Amino acid sequence: MADNIVQAFVDVSHRYEQLPCAHFERDGSWDFLTWGEMRRKVLALSAALKRIGLKKGDAAVIYSKTRYEWAIADFAVMAIGGISVPAYHSFKLKKLSHIIRDSGAKLIIAEDSELFEIAESSVEFLGKTDSTKILSIDPCGGCQNLEDIMMGPSDEDLNEIAKALESISADDTATYVYTSGATGEIKGVVLTHGNLLAEIRSIEQIFDFKSDQIGLLWLPLAHVLGRMMEVYQLVHGSQTAFANDINRLPKVYQEIQPHFVCGVPRMLEKIHARVDEYVSKRWVLLRWIFEWAFGVGREFSKLDRKHRSIPLLLRLKFFIARILIFSRLQKRLGGRLECFICGGAKLKKDVASFFHSVGISVLEGYGLTETFAAITVNRKDDFRFGTVGKPIPGSEIRISADGEILVRGPTVFKEYLNSPDETRESFTRDGWFKTGDLGEYSRDGFLRITGRRKEVIVTSGGKKIVPTMIEEALSASPYIEHVMVYGDERPYLTALITLNRSKLLAYLRKLGVHSDSESDLALSDDVRRVIWKHVEEVNANLASFETIKKMEIIDSSFTIDGGELTPTLKFRRNFIALKYRRLIDSMY
Numbered sequence: 411m412a413d414n415i416v417q418a419f420v421d422v423s424h425r426y427e428q429l430p431c432a433h434f435e436r437d438g439s440w441d442f443l444t445w446g447e448m449r450r451k452v453l454a455l456s457a458a459l460k461r462i463g464l465k466k467g468d469a470a471v472i473y474s475k476t477r478y479e480w481a482i483a484d485f486a487v488m489a490i491g492g493i494s495v496p497a498y499h500s501f502k503l504k505k506l507s508h509i510i511r512d513s514g515a516k517l518i519i520a521e522d523s524e525l526f527e528i529a530e531s532s533v534e535f536l537g538k539t540d541s542t543k544i545l546s547i548d549p550c551g552g553c554q555n556l557e558d559i560m561m562g563p564s565d566e567d568l569n570e571i572a573k574a575l576e577s578i579s580a581d582d583t584a585t586y587v588y589t590s591g592a593t594g595e596i597k598g599v600v601l602t603h604g605n606l607l608a609e610i611r612s613i614e615q616i617f618d619f620k621s622d623q624i625g626l627l628w629l630p631l632a633h634v635l636g637r638m639m640e641v642y643q644l645v646h647g648s649q650t651a652f653a654n655d656i657n658r659l660p661k662v663y664q665e666i667q668p669h670f671v672c673g674v675p676r677m678l679e680k681i682h683a684r685v686d687e688y689v690s691k692r693w694v695l696l697r698w699i700f701e702w703a704f705g706v707g708r709e710f711s712k713l714d715r716k717h718r719s720i721p722l723l724l725r726l727k728f729f730i731a732r733i734l735i736f737s738r739l740q741k742r743l744g745g746r747l748e749c750f751i752c753g754g755a756k757l758k759k760d761v762a763s764f765f766h767s768v769g770i771s772v773l774e775g776y777g778l779t780e781t782f783a784a785i786t787v788n789r790k791d792d793f794r795f796g797t798v799g800k801p802i803p804g805s806e807i808r809i810s811a812d813g814e815i816l817v818r819g820p821t822v823f824k825e826y827l828n829s830p831d832e833t834r835e836s837f838t839r840d841g842w843f844k845t846g847d848l849g850e851y852s853r854d855g856f857l858r859i860t861g862r863r864k865e866v867i868v869t870s871g872g873k874k875i876v877p878t879m880i881e882e883a884l885s886a887s888p889y890i891e892h893v894m895v896y897g898d899e900r901p902y903l904t905a906l907i908t909l910n911r912s913k914l915l916a917y918l919r920k921l922g923v924h925s926d927s928e929s930d931l932a933l934s935d936d937v938r939r940v941i942w943k944h945v946e947e948v949n950a951n952l953a954s955f956e957t958i959k960k961m962e963i964i965d966s967s968f969t970i971d972g973g974e975l976t977p978t979l980k981f982r983r984n985f986i987a988l989k990y991r992r993l994i995d996s997m998y
Contacts, residue, residue, distance in 0.1 A: 414578040414603040416452075416489045418610070418645045423449035426621050426647055432478040433624065433651040433666060440651075440665060443478065448644075451560070455486035456574075457567035458559040459517070462543060466491030466574065469513040469586065472631075473497040473506065473529060474521035475654035479547045479556065480631050481640055483519045488603075490574045494585045495598075496632035498977050499525060500970065505596065507532040510542065512598055512827060513586050517543050523550035580604030586827055587634055589779045598827030599779045608820035609638060609782040610645050612802040616789055617751070619648035619670060626668035628653040633978055635753050638783035639672045660742070667744035674754040675761070676979055678772065682761050683913070685739065686888070690916060703731035707767030715766070715793070736768040749773055749790065753783070753798075754978045756859060756882060762795045774798050776859060778845060780823040780836075781805070786857050797856035807857065808842065814863055815849040816842035848876060865983060867897045873955045875903065880948070880956060887944040889914045889937075892968045894986055895958070896994055902959040904997040906990055907941060908967050914940070932965035960997040964990070 412418035423431070423445040431445040443451070464470060470487045472494060474480050487494045495513050497506055499521060510518065510532055518533070520526040526546045533542050546553040563571075584606050586598040619625060625643050627650050629636030643650040651666040653659065659677075689700045710728045713720055720728075740747065749771035762772045775787035776798035785807065788799035801807050805819035822843050825833040836844055848861045861876035868874055877895035884893040884905065891910045897903035909931055918936060931937050941963065949957040968974035974986050987994060 412607070413580050414488070414575065414582065415584055415606045415610075415641060415645060416485050416578070417575050418607065419452070419485055420449060420575070422645060422647045429621055430649050431644075432481065433649065434478045435653070448482070451482050452485045452489060453568060453571055454560040454563045455482055455556060456489035456571050457563035459486060459492070460490050460570060460574070461567070462559065464490060464492050464517055466577070467493065467583075468516040469493040469495050470517040470519060471495045471497050471506075471509060471513065471515045472519050473499065473501070473525050474519065474547055475499045476628060476631050476636065476652055477521075477547070477654055478650075478652045481644060481650075481652070483547075483556070484631070484640070485644070488578075488584050489571055491578050491582060493583050496585070496587060496637060498630055498632040500977065503528060503531055503535065507535055508596065509588055509598075510538065511536055515542055517545065519545050519547065519556070522546065522548045523553065526550055526553050578603060580607065583824070587637065587779050588632070597829060597832070600824040600827050601782055602824055605782050605821050605823060606641055608804060609784070610642050612804050612821070613638075613642055613784065614646055615803050616787060617670075619643075619646065621647050621649070623669040624649045624651050624666060626651045626653060626662065626666055626671045628656065628659060628662075629672060629674070630977060633754070634777070634779040634783050635672060635674075639751075663742065663744045663747075667746045669746050670749050670751060671747065672751040674979055675752060675757040676755070678750060678752060678757065678761050678765065682764055683910070687912065687916070700735060703735035704764070704767060706731045707736065708763060711763060711767040715795075732769065739768055740770070743770070751775065751787075753777060755980060756878070758882070758886065759795045760886070776857060780843060780845075781817060781819075781821045782823075785817055785819070785821065788856075794852065794854070794856045797852060797858045799857065800855055801857075809849060809851065813848045813850070813860070815845045815847045815857070817845055818842050867895070867903070868899065869897050869903075869955065870899050870901050871955070875956055880952065880958070883948045883951070884945065884958075887941070889917065889940060890944070894981055894983065896987060900998055903957065904994065905945070905958045905961040906986065906993065907961055907963050909937070909963060932963040938963065962993050962997060964993070
């Protein structure tokens with residue numbers, strides 16, 4: 411049994427030597443590396459990094475989009491006992507400089523000339539030009555790239571790497587993963603080889619994908635869910651298709667024909683929305699057929715979820731629906747897709763139900779950077795919509811008196827980098843990690859996330875309210891994209907709302923209302939009536955102090971680039987409140 415994550419990969423690579431390991435797109439077509447080729451590239455780069463001075467315990471920042479070279483660099487750094495430090499490719503000078511300084515990085519591996527220049531500027535800004543080297547993945551003028559330095563390692567080089575691998579224990583640090591900073595400055599989470607191995611061995615007991623099955627990996631590898639899946643697929647032995655252009659994903663599904671895909675709820679919501687939009691534009695008869703098929707699928711799914719017997723007539727209807735409709739969607743997704751693994755944010759029940767009704771499982775889980783992703787997950791044969799499943803093997807979860815989720819187990823991180831006080835405050839006296847999330851168990855043992863402790867609103871009247879539950883209910887409208895509820899130290903709750911413009915325009919056209927421009931929507935009385943009607947419907951099911959008293963519609967979307975969302979698509983509530991302060995104040 412391997413003591414470190416790289417040795418686990420090396421062992422698997424020998425088992426599947428000539429089989430495909432990593433699929434990647436180059437010059438408009440797909441190619442792959444075998445497991446043997448992948449191993450040799452990892453060891454060659456590791457030897458090269460050792461030659462240029464990287465040592466055990468040194469940190470190396472990987473600053474790139476998702477690609478197979480990212481994984482090679484990741485495992486190569488860890489193979490000599492180095493510490494791999496992911497950085498989002500969207501990070502600019504300030505955040506990258508913080509990571510370099512905080513981690514004490516001795517090396518930066520930047521994707522291309524653009525990111526190389528930002529890395530250079532960061533190193534110069536920090537005055538570390540003599541102590542921090544920069545390499546590029548892609549060739550660029552004046553840059554030293556990975557291919558330049560990893561040519562032909564000698565037998566002596568490879569022997570040195572073998573010795574280095576043997577010296578790495580489960581307690582050695584493997585990676586610093588920086589949290590997305592929803593509530594403050596990003597901080598480094600210290601994870602050991604033991605943490606990574608414990609997570610992967612637990613996940614293997616739940617998902618046993620085979621060596622001939624392909625997992626599509628498109629999440630940023632600085633996102634802990636994407637990183638965990640990268641490590642899982644390379645250590646477990648399933649194939650990985652690396653994709654980094656989100657706009658190309660619809661085509662990639664058909665080209666790669668994946669068996670499983672890991673993603674965030676937004677990805678599934680977009681697929682669901684595209685299907686809705688497609689159906690809405692069909693002739694009346696075709697729309698009726700689609701709606702009949704989805705109705706059959708929901709009925710079949712409901713009985714299947716409860717492990718009840720399916721009547722023969724319903725089986726026949728489902729068979730017809732699959733031939734007429736569901737097979738088309740499956741074909742659009744490659745034709746072999748078995749399941750979506752979903753995390754990072756809350757998934758709407760109706761979206762999960764939709765996919766299950768057409769024969770594709772959506773398995774929602776819950777985890778944190780501090781636990782190297784999943785600590786609970788739904789299983790294919792044991793799941794509940796609206797929950798994040800049951801604990802993975804080895805992880806213990808309990809709910810504190812005030813509703814906070816506490817975790818204990820071998821995947822829990824070692825410490826926050828350079829933050830002993832914060833590390834100490836993050837654990838109870840008896841060693842449980844305080845997640846900061848609020849949750850509850852269902853009667854049959856499934857965990858449900860109800861909110862964040864730091865996001866709890868305390869009104870001026872002293873009422874404590876979890877906004878996420880209200881936001882989820884409001885977001886169920888097809889015409890609403892995002893909702894942020896506000897009310898801290900205020901007498902009542904208000905809401906900032908962004909619109910699903912395409913669905914609203916289609917709805918207004920049906921009513922015979924035409925808008926000259928999409929920017930008019932936020933000001934339209936017709937739109938306000940539609941949205942407020944939904945708000946009132948949600949209010950009807952809330953306690954009086956939880957109801958939304960006023961709303962404002964924003965004429966733009968919440969985005970990562972705009973600063974409203976973190977890279978994992980969570981609200982940056984303080985930023986939003988500051989950015990829209992005047993609008994919020996106008997509601998009080």
